Amino acid sequence: MKLRYKLVIVAFFVTVIDSFIWSTGHYYSKYQHEKERADEAVRNAESATAITRNVLQSLQIINTVIEANQHAKQQIVLESQRTQEDIKVAVADDDCASRHVPAAAADRLRKYANSLRTDSGGTVASKPDY
Secondary structure, rough: OOHHHHHHHHHHHHHHHHHHHHHHHHHHHHHHHHHHHHHHHHHHHHHHHHHHHHHHHHHHHHHHHHHHHHHHHHHHHHHHHHHHHHHHHOOOHHHOOOOOOOOOHHHHHHHHHHHHHHHHOOOOOOOOOO
């Protein structure tokens, strides 16, 4: 074979090998880019899942606290009703229970109650809480 044909064949094989090397580099670069995108998507999904889990846990805690508060309010109302009934029974036959409280004593008691509310940070009974 002539040297010229050998050079053409060698050039052809070098070109083919170079094409394979270039293709490998090109597609590996694309693979790396897609892998980075996929990893980013997984991180975002995990982050969103963690946030959702935290929100659900917070809602469960809030619901538990609300339920406990409602139960406590119901117990307070029941105790108040029992106390009212006990007082009514205790003073049913007492003639002082049907008499009016003197105005001066009632005013003094209101002032005292208002001072207690003001000192504790609550609202004053004579001022509506609108």
